[in-house]
Amino acid sequence: RAKDLGRNAFQLYTPAMNARSFERLAMESALRxxxxxxxxxxxxxxxxxxxxxxxxxxxALARWRHPEMGMVSPVEFIPLAENMGLISEIGAWALxxxxxxxxxxxxxxxxxxxxxxxxSTLQFRESDIPxxxxxxxxxxxxxxxxxxxxxxxxxxxxxxxxxxQVLRDLRAMGVHxxxxxxxxxxxxxxxxxxxxxxxxxxxxxxxADIEDGTGDGAEIVSTIIDLAHNLKLRAIAxxxxxAEQADFLRSKGCDEIQxxxxxxxxxxxxxxxxxxxxxxxxx
Ligand code: C2E
Ligand code: MG
Ligand code: MG
Ligand code: MG
Numbered sequence: 308r309a310k311d312l313g314r315n316a317f318q319l320y321t322p323a324m325n326a327r328s329f330e331r332l333a334m335e336s337a338l339r340x341x342x343x344x345x346x347x348x349x350x351x352x353x354x355x356x357x358x359x360x361x362x363x364x365x366x367a368l369a370r371w372r373h374p375e376m377g378m379v380s381p382v383e384f385i386p387l388a389e390n391m392g393l394i395s396e397i398g399a400w401a402l403x404x405x406x407x408x409x410x411x412x413x414x415x416x417x418x419x420x421x422x423x424x425x426x427s428t429l430q431f432r433e434s435d436i437p438x439x440x441x442x443x444x445x446x447x448x449x450x451x452x453x454x455x456x457x458x459x460x461x462x463x464x465x466x467x468x469x470x471x472q473v474l475r476d477l478r479a480m481g482v483h484x485x486x487x488x489x490x491x492x493x494x495x496x497x498x499x500x501x502x503x504x505x506x507x508x509x510x511x512x513x514x515a516d517i518e519d520g521t522g523d524g525a526e527i528v529s530t531i532i533d534l535a536h537n538l539k540l541r542a543i544a545x546x547x548x549x550a551e552q553a554d555f556l557r558s559k560g561c562d563e564i565q566x567x568x569x570x571x572x573x574x575x576x577x578x579x580x581x582x583x584x585x586x587x588x589x590x
Contacts, residue, residue, distance in 0.1 A: 337373055338387055342400060346372050349404055350572035353581050354423070354543060354565045357557045360587040364421040364455065366565065367405035368572050369397070389429045398430040399439055406447035406454060408575045413453070417582045423455040425487065428462045437476040444480075451481035457508065458484060460492025471502045478503040485543065490531055499538055507535040511546020511566070517555050529559040536560065553587065 341347060347369060354364040371379040388394045402424050409422035426436065436456075444451055456477065463470060463486075474484055485506035486494070490513055509531050516524020528544065535542035544556050547566030556564055569586050 334376070334379070334384075334387065335391060337376070338384060338391065338393065341371055341373070342396060347397065347400060348372060349401060349408065349575070351408070351575060351578045352565055352572040353570050353578065353586065354563045355569050355586045356563055357553070357561055357587070360585040362418070362420055362581055362586060363563055364423055365409070365578065366423040366425075366457070367401060367408070368425070369401050385427060389427060394427050395430045395434045398426060399434070401425070402439060403443045403446060406443045406449045409453055410447045410449040412579070413449075415579070417579065419453065421453045421455050421483065422449075423457050423485065425457045428459060431458060431462050431473075432465065436473055437480070440477065440480065440482055452483070455483035455485060455505070457487040459487050460489065460494035463494040463498045463502065467498055467501060474503050490527060504540060506541040506543050507531060508543045508545050514544050514546045514552055514566070515548075517552050525555065528556070532559050532561050
């Protein structure tokens, strides 16, 4: 009887678990070959200056195009890559590809913008970021002040001396650094004063909560903008989807916005049509 019960339990739970772990296994083995098979690509989303409506920068976002599974979101494959020890390799690829793309926009004679590249916390800890950046800049010919790295608050949880040495090296090279998803992590505010960074990117969960300017999101957003400015940093709002959000952000002195209101992330080629255009008509 115990055996029957055991088998029943087995049948109840296993098929679903098998399907899930099979899927995960398949994805893991595919991810291992994705770089060599050229399955990664970058898409680009503009950042817009709220004062003049011009594109001030562009963020590179990774995409994985799997022949059978289709587009896999970075929300899925970045954590997987981190667990599998592949994040530094993928991150290095993204940095180099983004620098090359930005340089080629410059060479087309388009208004010069800065490219922002996401660096995962694990990649930041595992690799020698200043050497990698030096290599990417040398290979692409991109001038250092046109590169920005986006790190999250969790990077700052490590020993502050180690982190700030890396950030000082980057600053000395002329590379910019911003804090992504700001407000969702646990960074101590005193760190922000000690480390050389350029901008705070307000997490889109707060931006989504702005509503009509009376919700909690509105207060948090304006507090982060003031914090940024008091620390002499730029404030960038991510995930801006409505004109009301943009109006509120402008009224609070936010410097730049990024989000579907302006543009979805697009291919490097499609981004060209966004240059030199008022990206906030009527807003
Ligand atoms: P993130 O760096 O905070 O990027 C912003 C995310 O918000 C992107 O999702 C973007 O497509 C999305 N987004 C932009 N505007 C809007 C909007 O108006 N509404 C909404 N709902 N979403 C918006 P995506 O491309 O799926 O990337 C997700 C995350 O994956 C990124 O968040 C970043 O943490 C990570 N990621 C992407 N590419 C890379 C990469 O090359 N390296 C590393 N380490 N992480 C990456
Ligand atoms: Mg980012
Ligand atoms: Mg973000
Ligand atoms: Mg985010």
